[in-house]
Amino acid sequence: MRCGQRARGAELLDTPASILWLHHDLRLADNPALLAALERGGPVIPVYIDSSEDEGTWAPGAASRWWLHHSLASLGAALQTRGSALILRRGPALATLRTLCRECGADAVYWNRRYEPALRARDTAIESELRNAGLLAECRGGALLVEPGTVLTQDHAPYQVYTPFRRRLLEQLQFATARMAPAKLPAPSHWPDSLELAALQYLPQIPWDAGLASAWQPGEAGAARQLQSFIDSALGRYAQARDQPGIRGSSRLSPHLHHGELSMRQVWQAVLQSKQPADASGRAKFLDELVWREFAWHLLHHFPHTTEAPLRGEFTRFPWQQSPALLRTWQRGRTGIPLVDAGMRELWHSGWMHNRVRMIAASFLVKNLRLPWQAGARWFWDTLVDADLANNTLGWQWVAGCGADAAPYFRIFNPVTQGEKFDPQGLYLRRWLPELARLGDEDLQAPWLAPAARLRAAGVELGGNYPLPIVDLKDSRNAALAAYKDMRGAD
DNA sequence: TTTTGAGTTGTTCGA
């Protein structure tokens, strides 16, 4: 209704067109930049620019690009039903925006702020360059619950421990109700040229994406469905079920949140409004995970170098091993440790890995193989559909013990123990390791310990159709502890 | 300035 009034006003006032520059906010509901552009009144020209060169070494990886392709298709269709369209361009963002303004006679650019270190600097530069050129440049915060940098200790220092950060964030958390998507977007009299979606070449050359397509529905509509189905069927048991990789106990919202198909406050409010009393513990636990996501972006804001280097400086001299062969074995899910391999194959196949298994697979790389966490972070970056610079950085540094509020170094996951605890019936292992599926529960987590006759009966040949462990879990654990001790003693 | 309490997700060992 409000939008209708504005559209009428726009015709009367003949306001020049505005560019709505979309990137990781691929939604029409609760989109602050879109709302601001609509409030101005003139025609709105939604644009997506492939500006990978602006993003440096952290341009979207292969799995994220696949997601982007489908999310952009979905957004374009949603815009069409609202009398609008999505213009696609490629090139450096500033130059492309200038060109577009010239072509469309637009005098304003609206967008939602990004917080990746490289893009933060770029956005600031774009803002001032556009203003210098006499254009209106309006940047909004739409991706997070609170702006990074605004949650500070009494000494105005950044929090480095989660619990006090959460306490402070919740104290200062306040925001308006999430806004609905507009029914119509005022269109310009002439649309500028657009690339075809296929021209962005976000889809893989060789079709490895069938597993992704069967696992996900990118786009705002798919995100809304996922949110609703999570609240209806998994939120109540989330506190326990989220830790079991064999069942659908987690929200699976991460790729939707990463690409901005949902805003944080939409999710937050939808979860708060779910009224079933049985949801209370699950709800609290899930909101906690959202605050962790905020914490990750807050940390990256204050410590932008942590995408490459450990937050705790002493870890720069940790004796990591260099072994492309071992790294590749881990990447391919051929380590001979079933839970690690299952996770790595889930990742490769579906572009996602269950959170608990992420910790275990990461711990195995960093501690048992003693390969640098940065190598793991890179692989996740390329293969995860939810690859998120802040979460990925925090997660890897947490596992490696070199980050904020990190796990003490001596906490080393044992994949066998973890499997017995969180996948006791082997649902997860059998799904991703069909060659082990006929082993009994008692042999599944550590097949190298199983009697030869039982292996034979299950059709498992270690070193044949399934590898022997590439390291001994106990020995490699002790070696990691020793390396840690060396690092600390080397002052 | 000093002190105090606390800190996502674990494993192993020995009683």
Next chain:
DNA sequence: GTCGAACAACTCAAA
């Protein structure tokens, strides 16, 4: 099988 202690101190945040 179950339980508590040890692991190793250290840093953070607030009083």
